[in-house]
Amino acid sequence: MWVPREPGQRWWQREVRRRLPVLGWLPRYSLSCLRLDLTAGVTVGLTVVPQALAYAEVAGLPVQYGLYSSFVGCFVYCLLGTAKDVTLGPTAIMSLLVSSYAFHDPAYAVLLAFLSGCIQLAMGLLHLGFLLDFVSCPVIKGFTSAASITISFNQVKNILGLQGIPRQFFLQVYETLRRIGETRAGDAILGLSCLAALAGLRAMKNRLHPAASTEPLATRASIPLVRSCATARNALVVLAAGLVAYSFQVSGSQPLTLTGSVPRGLPPFRPPPFSKAVPNGTVPFGRMVQDMGAGLAVVPLLGVLETVAIAKAFASQNDYRIDANQELLAMGTANILGSFFSSYPITGSFGRTAVNAQTGVCTPMGGLVTGTLVLLSLAYLTSLFCYIPKAALAAVIISAVVPMFDARIFRTLWRVKRLDLVPLCVTFLLCFWEVQYGIMAGMLVSGILLLYSVARPPIKVLEQGVLLVQPGSSLHFPAADHLRDIIRDRALAAASSPCFVILDGHHITSIDYTAVVGLAELLQDLHKHSISLVFCSLQDPVLRTLLAADLEGFRHFPSWEEAARCSEAELEVSRTACIDSTGESSLLPAGLIQ
Secondary structure, eight states, X not given: OOSOOOTTOOHHXXXXXHHOTHHHHGGGOOHHHHXXXXXXXXXXXXXXXXXXXXXXXHHTSOXXXXXXXXXXXXXXXXXXXXXSSOOEEOOHHHXXXXXXXSTTXXXXXXXXXXXXXXXXXHHHHTTOGGGGGGSOHHHHHHHHHHHHHXXXXXXHHHHHTOOSOOSSHHHHHHHHHHTGGGOOHHHHHHHHHHHHHHHXXXXXXXXXXXXXXXXXXXXXXXXXXXXXXHHTHHHHHHHHHHHHHHHHHHHTOOOSOBOOOOOOSOOOOOOOOSSEEETTEEEOHHHHHHHHTTHXXXXXHHHHHHHHHHHHHHHHHHTOOOOHHHHHHHHHHXXXXXXXXXXXXXXXXXXXXXXXXXXXXXXXXXHHHHHHHHHHHHHHTHHHHTTOBHHHHHHHHHHHHGGGOOTHHHHHHXXXXXXXXXXXXXXXXXXXXXXXXXXXXXXXXXXHHHHHHHHSOOEEEEESSSEEEEESSOBOGGGHHHHHXXXXXXXXXXXXXXXXXXXXXXXXXXXXXXHHHXXXXXXXXXXXXXXXXXXXXXXXXXXXXXXXXXXXXXXXXXXXXXXXXXXXXXXXXXXXXXXXXXHHHHTSOGGGOO
């Protein structure tokens, strides 16, 4: 939680405050916070409206569905969210997933939001937030980098004014290159101009520095103005493109491809569609769920993963804490309620969250301001949206997703751990075929690598008169045979035939029954070859487990030095016994020596 818990609270009060984080910050809300939240909310609102229209295009839905998906999350997260900076709404990643699993059908998209919300809510109530830790960073980076390329190229057709381009990536590349001669000059010029303007404003914002008090008043006044314009660059570029398109419309010639009419007014409050009417009858709920398939796992998982990752990043940056399970509850509630307002699945937006943090948002109240601006846009501005050129929206999307491509991750993993390049490359390449295959294959490869490290833990073997074996991690059933074979082979194959083996367990934090059985068999096997096996430095839980198993011949020493001293004593006794036996044999008649 980002607000500290007050002392002296009863358990039910703490539980209510944990489930409703708004109760933690609202009693201390001040006018100074209101001023900062208003500024941040308006700034984010000017960003989210053009992005929402553009992301609906990525999802393959009518543009109004982007706005329908942009206000409920703001209101819900204000009450239930634990990060003051995060804003919920449509994003490029989620829109790409919706495009894959909702088949460009609003009914499927809204139902997907409802079912994803139910899954996320159940995960939060069951405290399953830890499952997100099993999605590795290489898989996430591979997916987002591939999504950056896929989404960007998907918008090239709108920049060039091409129609009828398929959405499958490889067919899209082929058809775009084949039909590039059909490019509409008006769309191409406007789209490239918007891209240049967005890139210039982004660079300008990154290079702006606070004005010194010694600089002229005009300079000090212009820097905040330029920064505000650069922050609201999406709205300014879309507004300018709309004015250009309107001027052409008034003049009677229209060289640009426009968004088209957008239904006016707020979306009706109604349950999500649990069936769908088609010309030949009705698609039942079960068939719709079957059609969405793996999307019912991929969409809620990646939605929560994106939100929690963003929340953790900004919580660390701004020195507060979040609750992953509460974030699951907030996400699930937002998607469930949003589906009653025709929303498709939403998640946290990194770009808008960064804008929120940079403008100094104080509490989640800024989300209320953003959501209100979206509602006002739906109520009064939809008649103007028809003049927005598709090329301008495409430029907004490309500008937003290009930074998601992380080329440095390939070099970093090559330098740090090359094996992690395998899930990264598998995810990255297969996502160009189908998103779900890329993510599932990447997670499968990561899981195999994880299981391999459990099945083949690092084992250090030293020969210093005795055989010292040091497993580098816990012992579980996949590693039982591996450890037994290494000890047995090294003990029997050593040139000096050591008759004493020390198993140093100071790195072993846990052990399961199969590994215990394997150690029992190893004790018996080595005993047959007159080799002693002792244990040292076992941690208390592991020692209690082995004592409870009552292994025959089990001996434990607090440190390997004591085990080594015991081994030297036993070896000395063994050598003495061998010498005595040899001396006695020499006194016997030759015929009695066998």
